[in-house]
Amino acid sequence: MRNRFDEQLERLNVELIRMGALCEDVISQAAKALETPTDEFRQIVYDTDHEIDRKEREIESLCMRLLLQQQPVASDLRLISSALKMISDMERIGDQAADIAEMTAYLKDNGMDSQLHIAEMARATIQMVTGSVDSFVRRDLELARKVQADDDVVDALFNRVKKELVERIASDRSSGEDCIDLMMIAKYFERIGDHAVNIAEWVEFAATGQHS
Amino acid sequence: MKKKIIWSMSMIALVSIVFSMVLSGVVSYYDSLEIIKNSTMAESQYIQSGIEKNDDYLDSIRSVGYGTSTQSVRVTLIEADGTVSFDSVADAAEMENHADRPEVIDAHATGTGESIRESETVNMQSYNYAVLMADGRVLRLSVGMKTVFGSIERMVPWMVLCSIVVLLFAVVLSTYRTKQIVKPINNIDLDHPMENDVYDELAPLFLRIERQNETIQEKMEELNRKQNEFTAITENMQEGFIVVDSKGDVLSYNTSAVRLLGIDRGAGQRHASVLTFNRSHDFRDAVDLALSGTATERVTRIGAHSYNLIANPVLGEAGVRGAVIVLLDVTEKEESERMRREFTANVSHELKTPLTSISGYAEIIRNGLVRSEDIPRFAGNIYTETQRLITLVEDIIKLSQLDERAVELERTRVDLQGIARDVAERLRATAEKNRIRLQVTGEAAEVTGVPRILDEMIFNLVDNAVKYNRTGGKVDITTGVRDGHAFVEVADDGIGIPEQDREHVFERFYRVDKSRSKQIGGTGLGLSIVKHGAAFHNVHVALQSREGVGTTVRITF
Numbered sequence: 001m002r003n004r005f006d007e008q009l010e011r012l013n014v015e016l017i018r019m020g021a022l023c024e025d026v027i028s029q030a031a032k033a034l035e036t037p038t039d040e041f042r043q044i045v046y047d048t049d050h051e052i053d054r055k056e057r058e059i060e061s062l063c064m065r066l067l068l069q070q071q072p073v074a075s076d077l078r079l080i081s082s083a084l085k086m087i088s089d090m091e092r093i094g095d096q097a098a099d100i101a102e103m104t105a106y107l108k109d110n111g112m113d114s115q116l117h118i119a120e121m122a123r124a125t126i127q128m129v130t131g132s133v134d135s136f137v138r139r140d141l142e143l144a145r146k147v148q149a150d151d152d153v154v155d156a157l158f159n160r161v162k163k164e165l166v167e168r169i170a171s172d173r174s175s176g177e178d179c180i181d182l183m184m185i186a187k188y189f190e191r192i193g194d195h196a197v198n199i200a201e202w203v204e205f206a207a208t209g210q211h212s
Numbered sequence: 213m214k215k216k217i218i219w220s221m222s223m224i225a226l227v228s229i230v231f232s233m234v235l236s237g238v239v240s241y242y243d244s245l246e247i248i249k250n251s252t253m254a255e256s257q258y259i260q261s262g263i264e265k266n267d268d269y270l271d272s273i274r275s276v277g278y279g280t281s282t283q284s285v286r287v288t289l290i291e292a293d294g295t296v297s298f299d300s301v302a303d304a305a306e307m308e309n310h311a312d313r314p315e316v317i318d319a320h321a322t323g324t325g326e327s328i329r330e331s332e333t334v335n336m337q338s339y340n341y342a343v344l345m346a347d348g349r350v351l352r353l354s355v356g357m358k359t360v361f362g363s364i365e366r367m368v369p370w371m372v373l374c375s376i377v378v379l380l381f382a383v384v385l386s387t388y389r390t391k392q393i394v395k396p397i398n399n400i401d402l403d404h405p406m407e408n409d410v411y412d413e414l415a416p417l418f419l420r421i422e423r424q425n426e427t428i429q430e431k432m433e434e435l436n437r438k439q440n441e442f443t444a445i446t447e448n449m450q451e452g453f454i455v456v457d458s459k460g461d462v463l464s465y466n467t468s469a470v471r472l473l474g475i476d477r478g479a480g481q482r483h484a485s486v487l488t489f490n491r492s493h494d495f496r497d498a499v500d501l502a503l504s505g506t507a508t509e510r511v512t513r514i515g516a517h518s519y520n521l522i523a524n525p526v527l528g529e530a531g532v533r534g535a536v537i538v539l540l541d542v543t544e545k546e547e548s549e550r551m552r553r554e555f556t557a558n559v560s561h562e563l564k565t566p567l568t569s570i571s572g573y574a575e576i577i578r579n580g581l582v583r584s585e586d587i588p589r590f591a592g593n594i595y596t597e598t599q600r601l602i603t604l605v606e607d608i609i610k611l612s613q614l615d616e617r618a619v620e621l622e623r624t625r626v627d628l629q630g631i632a633r634d635v636a637e638r639l640r641a642t643a644e645k646n647r648i649r650l651q652v653t654g655e656a657a658e659v660t661g662v663p664r665i666l667d668e669m670i671f672n673l674v675d676n677a678v679k680y681n682r683t684g685g686k687v688d689i690t691t692g693v694r695d696g697h698a699f700v701e702v703a704d705d706g707i708g709i710p711e712q713d714r715e716h717v718f719e720r721f722y723r724v725d726k727s728r729s730k731q732i733g734g735t736g737l738g739l740s741i742v743k744h745g746a747a748f749h750n751v752h753v754a755l756q757s758r759e760g761v762g763t764t765v766r767i768t769f
Contacts, residue, residue: 010461014485017485017488017491018491018496021487021491021492021493137491
């Protein structure tokens with residue numbers, strides 16, 4: 001009985017790693033679509049997003065089965081409950097990456113334009129998501145706390161992009177629509193960073209029982 | 213086991229007590245029956261003769277009280293018609309006709325008769341013996357006695373007492389014995405079975421254990437040896453090597469895998485999912501495919517390196533039992549591949565440029581668009597371009613020779629100063645055209661090398677120094693020996709090399725100022741030849757340069 005429980009817990013662990021890896025994939029793909037806005041790259045993002053949604057349902061039912069059939073306690077219970085929270089954050093990351101990809105269809109200007117700091121934002125958020133998944137894989141509290149601190153970097157970049165876009169609209173009125181789209185993309189990246197922070201917080205909760 | 217032994221011992225004791233008690237009850241019953249029969253028979257004779265001699269005899273019998281106590285003889289006299297004429301216990305007149313009693317019938321027939329009848333009292337019976345007297349009457353004696361069950365029943369208290377004693381004894385003894393049997397077994401030293409001091413019956417077992425211990429020991433050693441061999445092989449592999457089971461959990465991995473995947477030891481562990489090693493899309497995909505039975509090979513980037521990722525399924529009878537993942541660092545290979553591609557593209561381009569000019573001039577001449585007095589100028593242009601082509605092809609041949617080291621070149625002792633002077637002579641005309649002062653200083657420096665290649669190297673350095681110079685500049689060639697190492701140094705006060713280009717100038721076809729390459733000439737292969745020549749001679753090339761101040765290249769042997 002216990003053996004089966006351990007097996008299921010291990011499966012939960014592996015599935016969470018997989019879902020985390022898919023999240024890393026989907027943001028890189030969204031960044032790629034932003035760099036080269038073609039239907040092909042966008043489609044890759046949508047496909048990964050669908051896969052993430054499937055994974056979420058799969059992990060959710062696995063968690064439910066574990067909760068109902070095994071009645072876990074203590075750290076096992078914490079792992080499962082934080083898994084349930086983590087997957088909804090991961091699912092949101094997938095959705096926001098898909099949103100970014102969708103926005104790229106309406107951009108006249110290249111989003112990865114070197115004059116804007118969106119590329120840096122993309123890099124920073126990818127790093128944060130990788131960090132949060134890594135902290136889960138290694139149960140590394142230090143890394144989890146670093147990810148939580150890194151959010152300030154993304155937030156600062158977001159404010160910078162905002163200023164840059166304001167200046168751009170001021171200097172060139174015709175670019176207004178594009179700028180608003182870019183603003184939304186920057187916001188999505190900023191939100192993805194927030195979700196990465198949430199994931200890191202749940203990792204911390206699963207390990208210590210303290211939710212910051 | 214101990215309980216079972218005690219239990220069966222007790223059962224044996226109990227059964228044997230019951231059995232022997234029952235048997236002795238039965239035997240004693242038949243014994244007493246026999247005694248009763250004999251005595252009854254004898255008594256019947258006395259009474260018979262008493263009756264025949266004396267008529268009062270019967271009355272005296274009654275008065276004595278025959279048959280009133282439980283086990284005494286009851287005397288009954290039965291007339292020939294069956295009516296009872298006398299009974300020592302009851303009133304004869306009230307008794308029923310006895311003609312149908314079996315013993316009476318037998319007595320009428322054979323003279324004597326007997327029967328056993330259940331008594332009204334529990335576990336009692338009566339033995340009846342009848343004798344036919346001479347006058348036709350029948351004398352019957354009846355004795356009360358215990359039945360078989362009655363005689364056994366008598367033994368029950370004894371049986372119970374006996375059982376308790378025997379059972380106690382059986383339990384105590386069997387407990388003691390089982391302890392004696394079990395204790396040495398529990399205390400066996402299985403590692404050294406033959407050193408145990410126990411009863412003989414266990415000796416064969418110990419012998420067997422000893423042999424098996426030896427076998428196990430041998431097998432363990434063999435396994436260890438194999439494991440060590442395997443570890444030695446995998447640990448010394450440059451390639452990363454990971455073995456996973458059918459669920460994707462890591463069974464084994466080597467240090468190269470840890471190094472290549474850039475994980476700290478704490479993260480990737482045996483029996484953890486292989487995804488804790490790496491979870492990139494390609495890696496996941498390769499593992500999943502391998503575990504579903506498809507071998508894959510692909511090039512993937514992890515961090516800053518390129519890896520050839522080979523994932524093979526391990527097939528067993530019941531399908532896929534796991535997978536072997538091999539990682540090869542192909543970053544350098546990819547890099548050289550890229551350089552080769554670039555080289556090919558560059559060569560084609562460099563070859564095409566003069567050919568296009570040649571073809572253009574030739575076409576104009578063929579179409580008669582050139583006046584005859586202009587033809588020498590055009591021919592001159594064609595000649596220059598072909599010369600450039602020839603130089604280029606020669607340079608490429610030199611490079612490829614150095615690359616392949618196909619030609620066995622003879623090494624001899626040569627003087628660097630001699631070569632330097634020779635080179636300076638050849639380039640003096642070009643230098644003077646640009647009013648560049650070219651001088652060779654220093655002392656003789658003998659080295660072992662291939663004169664032709666050394667000549668190429670120094671020629672290219674001096675050629676560059678002259679080419680990338682200013683009008684009125686100077687080029688100093690110094691040879692000599694310093695700290696036991698021969699060296700040749702070419703210094704100019706020319707245009708210098710910008711900092712960002714310095715690390716690239718030894719690459720093939722790399723030009724600092726691409727726009728001026730045609731004007732200056734050269735193939736872009738000069739420093740590449742120097743680099744390969746240096747590698748061939750295993751010597752060190754140092755380049756110092758400041759933009760606008762000059763460049764110094766020193767070759768130290």
